[in-house]
Amino acid sequence: MATAHGGTSAxxxxxxxxxxxHAPAAPSRTPxxxxxxxxxxxxxxxxxxxxxxxxxxxxxxxxxxxHLYIGExxxxxxxxxxxxxxxxxVSTYREHGHALARGIPPExxxxxxxxxxxxxxxxxxxxMHLFDAGRRFYGGNAIVGGGLPLAAGLALxxxxxxxxxxxxxxxxxxxxxxxxxHETANLAALWGLPVLFVCENNLYAMGTALAREHAQTDxxxxxxxxxxxxxxxxxxxxHAVEKAARGAVESLRAGSGPHFLEMRTYRFRAHSMYDPxxxxxxxxxxEWKRHDPVTGLADGMRxxxxxxxxxxxxxxxxxxxxxxxAVRAAEQAPEEPAEDLLLHVTxxxxxxxx
Amino acid sequence: xxxxxxxxxxxxxxxxxxxxxxREGLREALASDDRVFLMGEDVGRYGGCFxxxxxxxxxxxxxxxRDTPLSxxxxxGAGIGAALAGMRPVVEIMTVNFSLLALDQIxxxxxxxxxxxxxxxxxxxxxxxxxxxxxxxAAQHSHSLEGWYAHIPGLRVLAPATIDDARHVLSAALADPxxxxxxxxxSLYNAAGTLDPAVHQVDLxxxxxxxxxxxxxxxxxxxxxxxxxxxxxxxxxxxxGAEVVDLRTLRPLDDATIVGSVRRTHRAVxxxxxxxxxxxxxxxxxxxxxxxxxxxDAPVERVCSAEVPIPYxxxxxxxxxxxxAGIMAAARRVVG
Ligand SMILES: Cc1ncc(C[n+]2csc(CCOP(=O)(O)OP(=O)(O)O)c2C)c(N)n1
Ligand SMILES: [Mg+2]
Numbered sequence: 001m002a003t004a005h006g007g008t009s010a011x012x013x014x015x016x017x018x019x020x021x022h023a024p025a026a027p028s029r030t031p032x033x034x035x036x037x038x039x040x041x042x043x044x045x046x047x048x049x050x051x052x053x054x055x056x057x058x059x060x061x062x063x064x065x066x067h068l069y070i071g072e073x074x075x076x077x078x079x080x081x082x083x084x085x086x087x088x089x090v091s092t093y094r095e096h097g098h099a100l101a102r103g104i105p106p107e108x109x110x111x112x113x114x115x116x117x118x119x120x121x122x123x124x125x126x127x128m129h130l131f132d133a134g135r136r137f138y139g140g141n142a143i144v145g146g147g148l149p150l151a152a153g154l155a156l157x158x159x160x161x162x163x164x165x166x167x168x169x170x171x172x173x174x175x176x177x178x179x180x181x182h183e184t185a186n187l188a189a190l191w192g193l194p195v196l197f198v199c200e201n202n203l204y205a206m207g208t209a210l211a212r213e214h215a216q217t218d219x220x221x222x223x224x225x226x227x228x229x230x231x232x233x234x235x236x237x238x239h240a241v242e243k244a245a246r247g248a249v250e251s252l253r254a255g256s257g258p259h260f261l262e263m264r265t266y267r268f269r270a271h272s273m274y275d276p277x278x279x280x281x282x283x284x285x286x287e288w289k290r291h292d293p294v295t296g297l298a299d300g301m302r303x304x305x306x307x308x309x310x311x312x313x314x315x316x317x318x319x320x321x322x323x324x325x326a327v328r329a330a331e332q333a334p335e336e337p338a339e340d341l342l343l344h345v346t347x348x349x350x351x352x353x354x
Numbered sequence: 355x356x357x358x359x360x361x362x363x364x365x366x367x368x369x370x371x372x373x374x375x376x377r378e379g380l381r382e383a384l385a386s387d388d389r390v391f392l393m394g395e396d397v398g399r400y401g402g403c404f405x406x407x408x409x410x411x412x413x414x415x416x417x418x419x420r421d422t423p424l425s426x427x428x429x430x431g432a433g434i435g436a437a438l439a440g441m442r443p444v445v446e447i448m449t450v451n452f453s454l455l456a457l458d459q460i461x462x463x464x465x466x467x468x469x470x471x472x473x474x475x476x477x478x479x480x481x482x483x484x485x486x487x488x489x490x491x492a493a494q495h496s497h498s499l500e501g502w503y504a505h506i507p508g509l510r511v512l513a514p515a516t517i518d519d520a521r522h523v524l525s526a527a528l529a530d531p532x533x534x535x536x537x538x539x540x541s542l543y544n545a546a547g548t549l550d551p552a553v554h555q556v557d558l559x560x561x562x563x564x565x566x567x568x569x570x571x572x573x574x575x576x577x578x579x580x581x582x583x584x585x586x587x588x589x590x591x592x593x594x595g596a597e598v599v600d601l602r603t604l605r606p607l608d609d610a611t612i613v614g615s616v617r618r619t620h621r622a623v624x625x626x627x628x629x630x631x632x633x634x635x636x637x638x639x640x641x642x643x644x645x646x647x648x649x650x651d652a653p654v655e656r657v658c659s660a661e662v663p664i665p666y667x668x669x670x671x672x673x674x675x676x677x678x679a680g681i682m683a684a685a686r687r688v689v690g
Binding site: 088090119120121122123124125129131132133138139140141143146148149150151152153154155156157158160167179180183184186187190343344345346347348350 | 422432433434438443462463468469478510532
């Protein structure tokens with residue numbers, strides 16, 4: 001496949017494996033198998049969750065700008081394998097996948113999109129502003145590039161206190177063109193801050209293709225010029241993502257300064273639910289769908305005898321139930337009362353009320 | 355208090371300057387709370403572009419007195435991130451003119467994160483910057499944009515106009531769980547005076563009545579307070595008693611003190627170094643009209659900067675800025 005990702009293949013299409021007549025029993029017996037099943041479950045949860053979002057958006061149940069992550073699930077899930085609860089995550093408006101991978105319960109994310117009290121931002125944020133302070137998930141930022149400096153600051157605090165924590169910041173290829181990226185990359189490298197820059201290069205910033213927004217499209221190479229370790233990764237392969245992220249985080253925890261991973265990926269859906277998707281050829285999208293990270297992993301597992309139809313069906317069933325529960329809970333949850341409109345503007349106000 | 359440059363305080367007398375008072379506030383904060391650190395362009399080796407942090411690098415070291423590259427957005431945003439993580443950063447932006455490069459971080463993150471996160475996050479960040487004109491620095495170094503920041507919910511905006519306020523503003527700002535912007539007027543740094551030994555903290559919730567009077571209320575802040583006081587002094591000679599209210603806090607505004615004074619004097623002049631259109635002075639005038647319309651004996655007057663980029667030439671710059679003569683003329687008109 002011709003990829004626009006600066007010549008480095010983002011993975012070759014995997015051959016469809018013939019279905020096995022007899023699936024191995026209890027594939028999750030080996031740790032590796034259990035791990036793959038877990039990765040699959042996490043990616044599937046994001047995929048199905050967002051497919052439900054499409055339905056709900058089409059029914060006008062959820063509103064706002066909704067940006068889907070479908071096609072990019074391997075990045076969030078793979079990177080999160082390398083992070084633990086000490087670490088911090090800074091995200092974008094395309095963050096359902098990051099939030100779910102971070103462990104924010106689907107019902108809290110769904111309720112947020114419903115604008116309900118039980119939403120993870122108490123209905124103040126919506127799809128683009130998911131937060132969970134307890135899980136150190138710092139949003140949900142709808143200003144392209146706006147989260148990058150925050151990540152440097154979170155990491156600076158860790159550095160100053162000698163905490164062996166990492167701050168992971170997700171952002172897009174479009175954000176790479178913003179001054180905030182370049183200022184932050186320089187600052188983080190200059191001060192040796194423990195920031196994991198995860199650039200989700202999905203080849204488009206809204207309708208602008210990579211080569212129409214960057215004079216030099218090799219983003220990892222440009223990031224390296226700031227004096228940090230940087231390399232490109234097949235973002236459609238969850239194993240490749242996990243391996244890269246683990247390597248980077250290990251090195252980060254050892255104090256070797258920021259790392260940059262250019263995740264070469266693709267969004268299968270339009271930029272947002274609002275976007276008619278007029279700017280890219282349909283066959284390009286179809287070609288990329290052949291690298292679907294979810295079916296790619298499932299097929300690989302099948303080929304190695306780690307998954308059979310029954311196990312996949314069971315997984316789908318459990319994921320669907322989880323999402324049904326989330327939708328049901330969101331529907332039943334109370335609305336934020338209008339009298340609470342002015343809450344959470346200043347902490348002094350809050351303290352005064354308490 | 356005067357805005358004129360005086361010889362530096364002699365070590366064995368107890369005069370100090372606005373600049374030294376700010377430095378003392380910083381020193382105290384750094385010494386008493388190890389979460390506090392200062393970062394910004396040239397705050398360390400250079401000593402701060404206006405000398406406020408001179409000597410602090412030697413005292414507290416480069417981790418806590420942190421020189422940053424020229425990247426307002428990144429280091430202001432980093433201050434926000436560090437505040438989110440429990441530190442108490444003090445970020446210095448050289449001047450308000452350059453803060454525009456960090457406006458996104460200040461507005462879209464610092465001011466907004468608490469609300470967007472449904473109250474989960476707080477940003478206890480202090481940002482200090484120089485504001486104002488009057489030093490023949492021409493348009494790009496002479497803006498007074500504090501009124502813009504005072505427009506934004508989620509921020510607290512302070513403008514110390516006296517040496518006591520300069521000395522104590524930081525500890526009050528650091529005690530706030532939200533982002534606080536401190537505007538230091540460039541023409542005040544050399545203002546000299548003595549600190550009141552009885553003052554150990556400043557009341558940032560209330561505007562201060564700097565001079566009492568019964569005939570007209572003159573509302574001013576920052577660099578214009580001394581001009582208002584000069585005007586009041588002269589007006590007293592003409593038999594006009596001007597009460598001078600120093601806002602100190604530009605957001606939230608202390609309506610009670612402003613309107614309370616107008617209820618006594620029945621006349622008001624609002625002085626603002628910002629441009630008139632859409633200014634803080636317009637907000638104050640509206641509040642006076644909304645809350646004390648029937649108590650007014652004359653329309654409220656405003657003395658603002660002329661609607662022009664502040665020019666370099668001395669004569670032109672003086673003409674562009676609020677001056678005590680203009681304040682006096684306005685006061686005479688409202689007193690009638
Ligand atoms: C500063 C800013 N400019 C413009 C926009 C409008 N906008 C939203 S997303 C987007 C494209 C961003 O592309 P990229 O960083 O590649 O992320 P992706 O959407 O592909 O995940 C644009 C232009 C914005 N939200 N913020
Ligand atoms: Mg993109």
